[in-house]
Amino acid sequence: MTEAVPKxxxxxxxxxxGPKVVLDxxxxxxxxxxxxxxxxxxxxxxxxxxxxxxxxxxxxxGSIQVDGEEVIGMSRRDRERINHKFGMLFxxxxxxxxxxxxxxxxxxxxxxxxxxRKQAREKALEKLIAVGLSAxxxxxxxxxxxxxMQKRVALxxxxxxxxxxxxxxxxxxxxxxxMADVINDLIVKCVKEIGATAxxxxxxxxxxxKIADRVAMLWQGxxxxxxxxxxxxxxGNDYVDQFVHxxxxxxxxxxxxx
Amino acid sequence: MSNGIxxxxxxxxxxxxxxxxxTGRLAEFTAISVYHIFRPPFYFRTxxxxxxxxxxxxxxxxxxxxxxxxxxLALQSHTGFARFSAEGxxxxxxxxxxxxxxGPVLAGLMVAGRVGAAMAxxxxxxxxxEQIDALTTLSTNPFKYLIAPRLVxxxxxxxxxxxIADIIGVFGGYLIGTYKLGFNPANYIARTWEFLxxxxxxxxxxxxxxxxxxxxxxxxxxxxxxxxxxQGVGQATRNAVVSASILILVxxxxxxxxxxxx
Numbered sequence: 001m002t003e004a005v006p007k008x009x010x011x012x013x014x015x016x017x018g019p020k021v022v023l024d025x026x027x028x029x030x031x032x033x034x035x036x037x038x039x040x041x042x043x044x045x046x047x048x049x050x051x052x053x054x055x056x057x058x059x060x061x062g063s064i065q066v067d068g069e070e071v072i073g074m075s076r077r078d079r080e081r082i083n084h085k086f087g088m089l090f091x092x093x094x095x096x097x098x099x100x101x102x103x104x105x106x107x108x109x110x111x112x113x114x115x116x117r118k119q120a121r122e123k124a125l126e127k128l129i130a131v132g133l134s135a136x137x138x139x140x141x142x143x144x145x146x147x148x149m150q151k152r153v154a155l156x157x158x159x160x161x162x163x164x165x166x167x168x169x170x171x172x173x174x175x176x177x178x179m180a181d182v183i184n185d186l187i188v189k190c191v192k193e194i195g196a197t198a199x200x201x202x203x204x205x206x207x208x209x210k211i212a213d214r215v216a217m218l219w220q221g222x223x224x225x226x227x228x229x230x231x232x233x234x235x236g237n238d239y240v241d242q243f244v245h246x247x248x249x250x251x252x253x254x255x256x257x258x
Numbered sequence: 259m260s261n262g263i264x265x266x267x268x269x270x271x272x273x274x275x276x277x278x279x280x281t282g283r284l285a286e287f288t289a290i291s292v293y294h295i296f297r298p299p300f301y302f303r304t305x306x307x308x309x310x311x312x313x314x315x316x317x318x319x320x321x322x323x324x325x326x327x328x329x330x331l332a333l334q335s336h337t338g339f340a341r342f343s344a345e346g347x348x349x350x351x352x353x354x355x356x357x358x359x360x361g362p363v364l365a366g367l368m369v370a371g372r373v374g375a376a377m378a379x380x381x382x383x384x385x386x387x388e389q390i391d392a393l394t395t396l397s398t399n400p401f402k403y404l405i406a407p408r409l410v411x412x413x414x415x416x417x418x419x420x421x422i423a424d425i426i427g428v429f430g431g432y433l434i435g436t437y438k439l440g441f442n443p444a445n446y447i448a449r450t451w452e453f454l455x456x457x458x459x460x461x462x463x464x465x466x467x468x469x470x471x472x473x474x475x476x477x478x479x480x481x482x483x484x485x486x487x488x489q490g491v492g493q494a495t496r497n498a499v500v501s502a503s504i505l506i507l508v509x510x511x512x513x514x515x516x517x518x519x520x
Binding site for chain 1: 299301380384387388389391392394395396397398399403
């Protein structure tokens with residue numbers, strides 16, 4: 001029996017900014033339909049990892065494969081084809097403030113898939129309802145919505161053209177605990193519904209526990225622990241333990257000036 | 259002693275390298291942008307919105323600038339030329355100055371302040387709020403979607419604006435000439451046309467086109483490169499206006515030299 005091709009395969013990905021090493025050899029396989037959450041403190045390179053996979057940054061070395069296809073050093077045209085498989089929920093939502101809500105959601109459909117605007121609007125309304133918003137918000141500007149609503153619009157946009165892989169960049173940061181849980185539920189529901197593979201980064205353990213099949217911990221540019229979500233609280237790894245329980249004391253010491 | 263000299267030289271070197279780096283980055287940005295102007299898909303919706311923004315909404319400010327420039331030109335040349343009894347040249351001076359120089363340069367500077375600044379701020383904000391990254395993840399090339407339509411709109415609309423500014427400016431001169439300086443209206447109009455050649459207007463429109471490209475390029479480039487929140491966006495806006503204004507004056511000289519130097 002042949003081994004299944006991972007949806008996303010990272011091998012020894014490295015990235016430095018000047019003398020500062022941010023990714024120091026990240027290796028990870030994500031299988032189709034799986035939801036992996038990368039946890040780690042602020043400034044440990046989680047966002048850089050996502051940006052490298054999305055092609056917004058170029059890693060210094062290593063290999064990133066999507067469906068068995070190497071994407072580093074790919075031509076622009078191929079890159080656009082690969083990006084078509086991706087959806088991304090940005091930390092700050094990153095909605096286009098010059099466009100009304102529905103056009104934000106329909107953006108990938110209109111620009112990427114060349115769907116007629118009328119049909120795209122229908123689809124956008126469907127997605128808005130799927131994330132628990134009413135159709136009334138469709139013609140509002142993103143700035144007229146609350147943070148939680150913006151996040152849901154951004155989620156609707158990320159799933160609108162049914163991507164194969166969805167990235168979530170700190171999906172619950174800046175939301176109240178209840179709204180955070182609503183977003184978590186929506187993420188689980190949406191990802192399951194369209195059968196997508198998901199890679200999320202967060203430092204919110206409640207969120208990680210809820211949406212992850214597997215959890216990976218990033219520290220000092222490396223994945224120091226990877227395991228099933230159910231084992232994250234009993235990993236036996238001091239670093240993971242300290243992080244998931246949010247203790248100031250432990251092997252991870254914050255660079256604070258005394 | 260030698261340490262001091264070395265430190266001094268290294269400062270110069272550092273600035274020079276930074277200058278080269280910026281020039282290189284700008285050249286690369288320009289090349290990529292121009293390449294995408296000619297490559298489909300084309301975003302006509304963004305293009306028409308930008309054309310409206312640059313062409314139509316700049317009309318009041320450009321029109322006001324033009325009418326007062328034309329008026330002051332008539333007044334100044336009349337009082338100045340009276341010293342060697344050449345008041346009769348007022349109409350010619352106004353029309354040549356407007357079409358060749360003041361129309362394109364003043365319109366360019368006003369639009370640089372209005373449109374270039376707004377563009378840098380908008381694109382800069384899109385950059386720092388990850389909207390530009392979001393475009394990429396929605397399989398839309400930001401150069402095609404954001405930059406190319408703006409460059410095209412600027413290059414096409416500035417000549418239109420300048421043509422209107424020329425007409426309004428000449429009209430301003432006419433108003434002062436006939437109502438204040440006592441020229442015969444028919445005579446003034448005849449003198450306006452008498453020495454005007456197509457090249458005067460054409461050179462002005464070519465300038466306008468180049469200025470339109472430069473303004474939008476500086477707005478887009480500085481916005482696109484902005485980093486680090488509100489302060490970065492503010493800096494991008496300032497750089498966009500300052501660099502566009504300086505480039506307008508430099509290119510104004512070079513194009514004039516190209517057209518009229520013998």
